[in-house]
Amino acid sequence: LNPHKLQIMAKSRFEYVKKFEQDDRCLLGCWIVVRIDGRSFHKFTSEHLFAKPNDLSALKLMDVAACSVMEEFRDIIFAYGQSDEYSFIFDRKMSLFNRRSSKILTNLVSLFTSSYTYNWRIHFPNTELKYPPAFDGRVVLYPNTIVLKDYLSWRQADCHINNLYNTAFWEIVKSGKSHVEAAARLKDTFSSGKNEILFSEFGINYNKIEPRYRKGSCLFWIDKMTEKSPEGPDTVGEFITGGACKKPRVCREITVSHEDIISEVFWSNHPQILGQDIVNS
């Protein structure tokens, strides 16, 4: 036998190793949540001189990367982002990749990362990307809509708490204090205390700050015919995609808004997002 024949035989002889792969399909009927987080972004943000407490370009770049992911994986019904993290919610009936956890997870993390890196130059035309950024990710399953909403509320409450702290911290720093002094000042304050500092010392009404910073970003699909964005307090709807209408029958666009999703108002204003077929379950 010649060596090539031997190698083909070898290949089939070695193929048994595929059987060591383990099935990791997500339980049917559950909402699949993928959360992506920046890896070592403390270092990344300081190396790239991100504005503090919030860098608008960086947040918009996150939204763009998330939007690429939603455009590509159209079973994603909702995404929520804040700081260096993004959560994606898949329709609980979705069957993409046979619901295999690793496959879903790596595709999302990879495309998100790639899109972030690819679009860097557009959002940071004057800042060279010094090294490739990375994100990690995880899959979490939620068996019903109540817990799913609590998950999203948890992330938005986290956004609020961090942003209030950071806003106060950086105002104190900008006023001439050291990082240590600013931290000491805020230690043991409640939210009301931080609000008070911002208002009385820096003339800032926290509730007037950009909703984007206070609430994070909500991405979801709307019918293209609906030309107007949902309005109301704390709502800034902007259409960020125009080309999603690949098939005339599924003519829909992603919208990004910065709304309160802890309250039920958001969900009753957008009943199509989580669907109605299994009421509240």
Place this chain on the structure above:
Amino acid sequence: LNPHKLQIMAKSRFEYVKKFEQDDRCLLGCWIVVRIDGRSFHKFTSEHLFAKPNDLSALKLMDVAACSVMEEFRDIIFAYGQSDEYSFIFDRKMSLFNRRSSKILTNLVSLFTSSYTYNWRIHFPNTELKYPPAFDGRVVLYPNTIVLKDYLSWRQADCHINNLYNTAFWEIVKSGKSHVEAAARLKDTFSSGKNEILFSEFGINYNKIEPRYRKGSCLFWIDKMTEKSPEGPDTVGEFITGGACKKPRVCREITVSHEDIISEVFWSNHPQILGQDIVNS
């Protein structure tokens, strides 16, 4: 209570959702293999006009991305790449990320993707990256060294079979035949037949083709003092990193070579790679 206090209370009220995360730690004592594959690379390679059957720049870019991953995650003891895929082997004793599968997997896939996108311009100075590329990944556990080597042999046998086919296919196409004709010509041929076609019709001795194309790329650590690369038939050792010596005591470099890893010769030439502490297990 003011709204901010309510939201902080809310945050802790919502934190129970963390308990839905499931433990995915890799079984102790097993070799952890992460294999990364290009997503929709058939389309990607044609959109970016990759040379056929092999694009040297593209393969080198893969090696560079893999090298970034090894530099960052130094528990990786070996990596093997071919075409649009790369496999990374972790020391079986490693405890990075508490061996959590998702954490390991997403960090690798993300950094690989990011590095690929980031370094594109260096390897393709004249080809604009049209859209962000993506990779998926999986984790497989191998309980002993015999099966681990069979895994690597499986990937290298795959490289061989595909490359022989592709080499013959594209020679036939370059000679003026259509894709359909070329495929028909090769259908039902064995390796010997493809070798014969290459030799008699195109004057190509397949065994003289670049080892990189026939064997893929092997990345592993060598002590920096060892200035010479391992030599022998089919071996092309090139140092591709110079800066790995972060700590003087762990002064080692990644080397890339294109050798036969199916034969035991490679492993006995490099006994340090898989280690000796549990002989053959």
Place this chain on the structure above:
Amino acid sequence: LNPHKLQIMAKSRFEYVKKFEQDDRCLLGCWIVVRIDGRSFHKFTSEHLFAKPNDLSALKLMDVAACSVMEEFRDIIFAYGQSDEYSFIFDRKMSLFNRRSSKILTNLVSLFTSSYTYNWRIHFPNTELKYPPAFDGRVVLYPNTIVLKDYLSWRQADCHINNLYNTAFWEIVKSGKSHVEAAARLKDTFSSGKNEILFSEFGINYNKIEPRYRKGSCLFWIDKMTEKSPEGPDTVGEFITGGACKKPRVCREITVSHEDIISEVFWSNHPQILGQDIVNS
């Protein structure tokens, strides 16, 4: 050092092996179903001369074993049994054994088996148990009440289909035909055909057969004050336990009935079983 000291040191040296145990906790928020099946019961029933198509003593013994399990694991809110199988439903909020799958599963299977063997003599006073019977088991998670009810409907539909077939089969056999002839007669008949055979040839109105045989057994808790069993068509409620009131505050008893659980009527008659706190989810 003396040998005993060495062995104590050894014990702690060996204790690392505990770390190879893997976490198998059931996803929170899901209904946990454990289904137990007789192992090789075809052989077991013929060795012990079970009556055909149904052996009343054997079915009652199954109910008794299931009842022991419910008495011991009081987070079980419902159990359904037919033939040689039993399904147990745990409250979806239960935290017994930290929801560890193996722990839950083996405790149930073991106690069920033990109780079956232990109580054999009471139900089969004239039949020696020839060898120890065995059951296997599995855990399945259902994220919402709709799917859970469909699971139970699936088992009851299975009971119906098998019992109708078996009833017809054994009547034909008792009339003097061979097993092969009986099977041939029933091949390709629908339910209506089997009903027709039973009625026209054997004077049996299938719908008048014991509900226990047609519907299987439903076990659930009722308050002890409720002295009357739920009634209605197809319902035979019998109190089979008297001692469940261990604590005066949780004074409840298990009842067994043989009702239709595919229809919604059963569930709306017993709203306490699946609970109301998360409506329909």
Place this chain on the structure above:
Amino acid sequence: LNPHKLQIMAKSRFEYVKKFEQDDRCLLGCWIVVRIDGRSFHKFTSEHLFAKPNDLSALKLMDVAACSVMEEFRDIIFAYGQSDEYSFIFDRKMSLFNRRSSKILTNLVSLFTSSYTYNWRIHFPNTELKYPPAFDGRVVLYPNTIVLKDYLSWRQADCHINNLYNTAFWEIVKSGKSHVEAAARLKDTFSSGKNEILFSEFGINYNKIEPRYRKGSCLFWIDKMTEKSPEGPDTVGEFITGGACKKPRVCREITVSHEDIISEVFWSNHPQILGQDIVNS
């Protein structure tokens, strides 16, 4: 349509619920260990007046139950028992039940429990079994022989430590002290101290105590032709089964011995148990 037809249609409509079952196959190439433990055996042993510190009948009943399991599941190559627990080791190449964890686990636990209950009367002719005993179980995977032996050593070291303590404890109690006094006496003693107490106060040389109590029980297969049991210090080989030769070609019997399995001597005396094909791995 008649109701029966509807129920058949219903059955297939409900069958989707089977898809919620999750794959739990054990990783290939690993030793599969099933450990079974008595549930609430503290209560069980006192209710049934087990002799202290060791009840010979109870230990023999455990061995018999374990033997039933090995006779039935002939891929078990070794079992080790002590106190109210038993560990079963499957050949690492075994494919029984497609290596599904729940299936393997529940079959073993159920048959063990059943056999224990069934054979109670033979070993306790004068003690009524007051209620059905139960056992729980778990599956643990060990990727190589070194760790597997360490697992077994861990269980035997545990046997030693507990038995030495219990032997001393019950001698003190028999001499007229209370349980509290006996515990206080032994608190903070090392092995040497307990040996010293046994020897100087009760004239007991611990090393002369029955190997069964000090070492636990080892069950493994030997060829029937080998009429003699393995001998040496601490070895008591007894044939406990006579009927294992179902097929003339696989004529082998289970032997039970009470030997030291922490030392390598046992394993080199019985090289056939763990096999030689992957040396030490």
